Amino acid sequence: MTGDRVRTHIRGLDEQLQGGVPRGSVVLIAGKPGTMKSSVAFNILYRNAKENRGGAYVTLEQSRESMLDNMAGMGMDVKGLEKQMSVLDLAMIRKKLKQLSKQSWMEVFKMYVGNLKKSMDLDLLVVDSLPVLQVMAKFEEPRDDLFRFFEWLRDLEITTFLIAEMKQDSDMFSDNGEDFLSDGIIHLDLRREDRIVNLFMSVVKMRKTGHKRGYFPLIFVDGGFEIVTN
Numbered sequence: 001m002t003g004d005r006v007r008t009h010i011r012g013l014d015e016q017l018q019g020g021v022p023r024g025s026v027v028l029i030a031g032k033p034g035t036m037k038s039s040v041a042f043n044i045l046y047r048n049a050k051e052n053r054g055g056a057y058v059t060l061e062q063s064r065e066s067m068l069d070n071m072a073g074m075g076m077d078v079k080g081l082e083k084q085m086s087v088l089d090l091a092m093i094r095k096k097l098k099q100l101s102k103q104s105w106m107e108v109f110k111m112y113v114g115n116l117k118k119s120m121d122l123d124l125l126v127v128d129s130l131p132v133l134q135v136m137a138k139f140e141e142p143r144d145d146l147f148r149f150f151e152w153l154r155d156l157e158i159t160t161f162l163i164a165e166m167k168q169d170s171d172m173f174s175d176n177g178e179d180f181l182s183d184g185i186i187h188l189d190l191r192r193e194d195r196i197v198n199l200f201m202s203v204v205k206m207r208k209t210g211h212k213r214g215y216f217p218l219i220f221v222d223g224g225f226e227i228v229t230n
């Protein structure tokens, strides 16, 4: 049964999702700043890389170095996993290419991901973040452009996690219909309770999967994430 599922390795969550996220899905990881979206997404790739499933993390907000430092600090050191896990700073690459290439940024992005798919048997992709991708790719008609981008991802036959930044004062997961287009939405939320700020996770949507609409505390222990379901 697990063959058609991508395990998130978040303890408690895969059981809720009948083994994990359906392979080939495009899933939003949505939350406000600081809700550990990047850490959760990186952890999914990292754990899968250890099981020899290839993953690419495209960082557009943070430099590759700062991302790797952060994650190593949380116990996710990619040393020795170079063949299974590639972390690309495409903002940087685009800057370097500017003088040399007439390709649009989106073409460069697609070329990089397409090449990885061929060269490393790519299974999983993270884009951190979707709003920044839309700015860099200069989406002129966001809804149409997004629709085509989602179609392109589905044709690749990989499982994609797109990080969606929610605004501080809003309950909307996205601005341009990403929540309708996506196969799944995982929502991360910080809540103040007394004097402590706790992190919560809920699966708002996951196509092809029965799941509870629970709102679970999410904790990070021993280098792994865990939802508290009792």
Ligand SMILES: Nc1ncnc2c1ncn2[C@@H]1O[C@H](COP(=O)(O)OP(=O)(O)O)[C@@H](O)[C@H]1O
Pocket (backbone or CB within 6 Å): 031, 032, 033, 034, 035, 036, 037, 038, 039, 040, 070, 074, 220
């Ligand atoms: N064990 C931990 N528990 C809670 N937060 C942590 C832990 N380790 C690191 N953090 C910090 O949580 C912050 C948010 O993480 P990040 O994944 O960057 O969030 P987001 O991508 O949603 O903005 C980071 O500053 C990270 O360093």
Ligand SMILES: [Mg+2]
Pocket (backbone or CB within 6 Å): 037, 038, 039, 128
């Ligand atoms: Mg982040």
